[in-house]
Amino acid sequence: MMSPLDAINAEPPNVWITYFDGFDPSTWGFVGFDTDGKRKSFLRRSQAGVLVVIAGSPQAKPEEKHQIIGVLQCSHEIGVDRDYMPSAAFADKESNPRSRGSWANAVRVVRAWEVSEDSRMHIRDFASETYKGTNGQHIGSQGTPLSIYEAKRLLAMNLREIEVFNCPPIGETNFAPAEDVLRPSRPGPTSQSPTEHREAEGPCHVYVLALSGKPGIFLNDPSARGKIVKAGFSKAPEDRREAHNRHIPVGPFQWNVLKSTEAEGRIAFPGSIQGKAAEAAMIAVLDRDGRSLGREFFLAEDGVIEEAWKTAIEAGEKT
Structure with missing residues (x-):
């Protein structure tokens, strides 16, 4: 699109x-x-x-x-x-x-x-x-x-x-x-909305949340393929998952941590500078090869998500 x-x-x-x-x-x-x-x-x-x-x-x-x-x-x-x-x-x-x-x-x-x-x-x-x-x-x-x-x-x-x-x-x-x-999506400050909670500056992990359930049903688009994902960085990715799930009813659509540097046993990035760099790199790939759903949300195939994740890690480690 x-x-x-x-x-x-x-x-x-x-x-x-x-x-x-x-x-x-x-x-x-x-x-x-x-x-x-x-x-x-x-x-x-x-x-x-x-x-x-x-x-x-x-x-x-x-x-x-x-x-x-x-x-x-x-x-x-x-x-x-x-x-x-x-x-x-x-x-x-x-x-x-x-x-x-x-x-x-x-x-x-x-x-x-x-x-x-x-x-x-x-x-x-x-x-x-x-x-x-x-x-x-x-x-x-x-x-x-x-x-x-x-x-x-x-x-x-x-x-x-x-x-x-x-x-x-x-x-x-x-x-x-x-x-x-009008840019498809862009990384922003740690908190931009009532569903996000501002965190203290310090070590952070990059993460990808994935929405369970069929994306075609959620988006009311039978042609939708792949996963609905959210890219971000946080001190505690599991907390971000819980925060997002508190704002949707219990049902087939729930957010889960698909990837995180914490789950992979990686050392946390020193601060938000590295987190933002990693998030921006991830969003750039998802924006280019997936479908933007606004802000940090995308519809993407597994291969695109994998490429975005590798790019994010490299960007965070180089910053």
Whole structure:
């Protein structure tokens, strides 16, 4: 699947624009079309990983109308609207006369970013070549691809990644320049979210957590192969496993320590400098040869995981 930055820099860009009444991918994890024909046209003219820029529709909140409020990354997985919404959100959709029965031909969203209020742009300024004022209904009903100049305007915005329905949790994030935020995954400070706990500086171990259960079911993607993994470093990898499992219900999907320098009997790295170097090297391989699921999470085959692990050890030992 094409990465966000590759989508922007492609010729032509793999970037589209459409209207939404609001922006909440945690309850609306899809881009919907009124007809299967419109959906097929979108899929035929885009590639998996396509970015869809969201402008506030005339029905959006006053401060969001015609403003660029978010960005979605779509797979080419298709379904119906209720497949990608919590049951309560679907009930709300069907109880609203405006949305009842509409936009049911769904394309799944896998990542999402909201635009900071201070960097929002009016659609006529952002999509100055595509938006003509008279084609707003067309843009809203089936979307329109952007020119390379328009797509690159995303890089001037401040974004922050937010959660998408039925995708791995990402925790707390901050607004930052789009070029940094849109990178597939990146190592960060030891604690970035409520599910992570800041640890004292000192010796640390590199680890890979693997999620049990079938990845195709967890990701709602029958084509998914390999393991869902998380790369990281910690004073105690087993504690990280427990911390992640506390935030998901008991069931077929549980985190396990797949690899750790501690389990292999290796001496701990002296501190976070070495831990971050090892984590960054591991993420680089997983990003290149696997599928990014946001932040330190990836879908990867066993061979890719092995290569990433060896690269991480070498990087940590050389730092």
